[in-house]
Amino acid sequence: MRETSVSVDDLIYPLFAVPGSGVRDEISSMPGIHRQSVENIVKECELAWSLGVKSVLLFGIPETKDEIGSSAWDPKGPVQQAAIAIKKALPDMVVVADVCLCEYTSHGHCGVLDGDTVHNDKTLPLLAKAALSYVEAGVDIVAPSDMMDFRVKAIRESLDSAGHTNTPIMAYSAKYASAFYGPFRDAADSAPSFGDRKSYQMDSANILEAIREVQQDIDEGADLVMVKPALSYLDVIRAVKDMTNLPVVAYNVSGEYSMVKAAAKAGWLDEMATANEIITSIKRAGADLIITYHALDLARQMG
Ligand code: PBG
Numbered sequence: 001m002r003e004t005s006v007s008v009d010d011l012i013y014p015l016f017a018v019p020g021s022g023v024r025d026e027i028s029s030m031p032g033i034h035r036q037s038v039e040n041i042v043k044e045c046e047l048a049w050s051l052g053v054k055s056v057l058l059f060g061i062p063e064t065k066d067e068i069g070s071s072a073w074d075p076k077g078p079v080q081q082a083a084i085a086i087k088k089a090l091p092d093m094v095v096v097a098d099v100c101l102c103e104y105t106s107h108g109h110c111g112v113l114d115g116d117t118v119h120n121d122k123t124l125p126l127l128a129k130a131a132l133s134y135v136e137a138g139v140d141i142v143a144p145s146d147m148m149d150f151r152v153k154a155i156r157e158s159l160d161s162a163g164h165t166n167t168p169i170m171a172y173s174a175k176y177a178s179a180f181y182g183p184f185r186d187a188a189d190s191a192p193s194f195g196d197r198k199s200y201q202m203d204s205a206n207i208l209e210a211i212r213e214v215q216q217d218i219d220e221g222a223d224l225v226m227v228k229p230a231l232s233y234l235d236v237i238r239a240v241k242d243m244t245n246l247p248v249v250a251y252n253v254s255g256e257y258s259m260v261k262a263a264a265k266a267g268w269l270d271e272m273a274t275a276n277e278i279i280t281s282i283k284r285a286g287a288d289l290i291i292t293y294h295a296l297d298l299a300r301q302m303g
């Protein structure tokens with residue numbers, strides 16, 4: 001009589017790629033999650049694959065940052081290098097790359113600055129360049145998380161004109177300005193050096209706006225749409241699921257993961273029972289795919 005079940009096929013596992021070799025540093029605010037150089041990323045992908053997790057989401061922490069985030073489209077960048085190596089070792093692993101400038105800009109904002117504000121339209125060609133460079137390195141799906149307007153269209157046009165007409169775009173469509181990204185910003189070293197992301201990320205009070213954002217991304221050519229974070233936005237996941245027949249992705253973000261880890265470590269929560277309940281509720285709300293740092297732990301338990 002169980003109405004909802006989560007399968008290992010539903011899970012996408014995020015990974016943080018760094019330059020160099022032999023690097024595997026645990027992120028202190030995200031126990032169990034590491035920043036890793038390419039060969040260790042491949043090892044972790046092999047482990048994921050052996051557990052049945054067939055999709056990973058790559059983030060990169062570059063060697064150098066500048067005003068415009070130019071390391072994002074460096075063919076020797078950590079995401080590009082990781083993608084090449086993963087596809088060589090595991091050709092059927094679905095490699096998704098997050099497309100954003102915040103890990104690559106010296107100021108930590110998701111686009112280029114014009115004075116103290118992010119300039120939407122000047123950012124678009126840069127995102128398109130980064131996305132194309134990931135696809136040329138073998139990435140299967142690009143996932144723009146910057147929240148600029150018209151970035152899905154810009155990326156679609158850039159991929160199409162280079163002949164990558166079959167590469168899907170997974171759009172972070174309803175992405176809220178959230179306190180739950182705190183641990184991620186430690187991991188990716190991407191906290192904004194001034195201000196916040198409220199001019200381009202959404203207000204947690206809004207759901208109609210989420211529908212408009214999703215519709216805009218669909219009109220621009222998104223193939224999958226995402227709601228992020230997940231746990232405080234289950235109603236948004238349901239509303240998005242009900243308005244589109246595209247696959248809906250939910251991102252069970254860093255803060256949601258670290259809260260469970262911390263409480264479990266203190267002996268206050270049963271970690272896997274909690275993780276299972278969270279993932280089941282996200283699926284029940286309407287998510288087809290779930291990005292989660294708990295993916296390997298959940299897969300181990302399912303196996
Ligand atoms: C990049 C990006 C962020 C996350 C995914 N892509 C951080 C942010 O917008 O500040 C957050 C992921 C997480 O918290 O797990 N823009």
